[in-house]
Amino acid sequence: MEEFAEASGISRPTVSKYFHDPASVRATTRSKIEAALEKYDYQPNIFAINQNRKLTKTIGILVPFLADPFFAEIVRNIEQSCIKAGFWPIVFSAHGSQSAENNALATLRSLRPAGALLAPLGRGSDLDAVRHFAEEVPTVVFDSNVNVGEAFVGSNNFQSVDLMVDYLCRSGEPPCFFEMPPVNPNANKRREAYIQSMERLGHEPKVVQVAGSGWEFEQIGLEGGMHLISERALPSDTVLCSNDRLAVGLIAAACQKGLRIGHAPGCALRIAGHDDHPWSRFTCPPLTTVSQDYTSITERSVEILFDLIRGEKPKGDRPEILFDGKLILRASA
The missing domain is CATH 3.40.50.2300 (Response regulator)
Incomplete structure (x- = not known):
């Protein structure tokens, strides 16, 4: 900055003031600084500047x-x-x-x-x-x-899960809850919310936890879903997944097993998720879910x-x- 100030004929404090807040210097001075920046192709080191600031940007x-x-x-x-x-x-x-x-x-x-x-x-x-x-x-x-x-x-996981459970129970067989070992507090809250909602509606909660760890949720949903479908171990024809990424994996498993997914006559399985993941509308069929705001x-x-x-x-x-x-x-x- 000292070299730039010397080359441009503008004082270093003024240049520093400009980089902190361009509007803090006069319009004529600002124009002169900006012309010099273009002429000399000067780029300030934002990390070095931050070391000298009481409050960084x-x-x-x-x-x-x-x-x-x-x-x-x-x-x-x-x-x-x-x-x-x-x-x-x-x-x-x-x-x-x-x-x-x-x-x-x-x-x-x-x-x-x-x-x-x-x-x-x-x-x-x-x-x-x-x-x-x-x-x-x-x-x-x-x-x-x-x-x-x-x-x-x-x-608000308790509101959103209750919203979904209520809909699934009104529109078909009450759902089981499809999850993996929790990786964050949301997963625990959604399971608890599912149990509370099912009990409130007079249904027995049925939680199915598949094996898996890490953040490759789609793969975990696929592998767990393939096993459950092969063993006919899903306790309900309606499945509420803890999140949309698990639901994507379960949909893939159902398709590979030849099961038709949806609410129409002839469908073997209903699958719903949570989050309104950006890709949830592009699954086949598109995923019913609860959006986060x-x-x-x-x-x-x-x-x-x-x-x-x-x-x-x-x-x-x-x-x-x-x-x-x-x-x-x-x-x-």
Whole structure:
């Protein structure tokens, strides 16, 4: 920056002021700086600048598995909100690994972010490491509600699952619940919500857990579904899957076994999911599911984080903001 200031004939403090906030310098000076930037092709080192700022413009975003289109869509919305507000979003994925999550947190902390939006692994997280990060960096947690950060924003699983169970019971045989060993708090809440809803409606809950670990949910759903169908071990012709990715695998298993899926006469199986995953409308047949309110979750998460950055803490003791789901009826159920 000193070399650029000397070459352009503009004082270094003025140049620094421009990079902090272009609107803070006079229009004539701003035009002169921008002309010099183009002439000398100068690019500031944002990380070096951040080391000298009391408040950086960096926002950290950490998700458990960025290859999941659900998280990709959430991150896309968060990025756009941060950029629009003049911040630099930096995205990390834990790739389903505790060590990768810890490394991401350590790297992000070294960048001195203004704040962070975290969707922790959940059961697989090193909670001490996540908590230590959140004590140093203004943090809002979304999707996976582990008890860290200043606030949590997510989906109302008890409302959304109840909505689906009620519909499936009214429209056909009561559903069994298809799941894998839980990887985050949402899975446990959805199972509990299913059990409560079935009991409220006077039906016996039937939970089917297939073997598997990690974040390859479609493969787990496929392999578990193939086994259950082969053994005729599904306790109901209606199956509510814990999430849409498991449902995608189960649909593939049913198709490979020659079962017709849907609500029409001659169908052997109804399959429903949860999340309104971006690909759920493209399964064959399209998947009946419950949508998460992507827009409200991301907007509220970012809004709370920006308040924290400005020194405005949310009212109450770590508020939990939950958004209701919406029933999405498609051909699979």
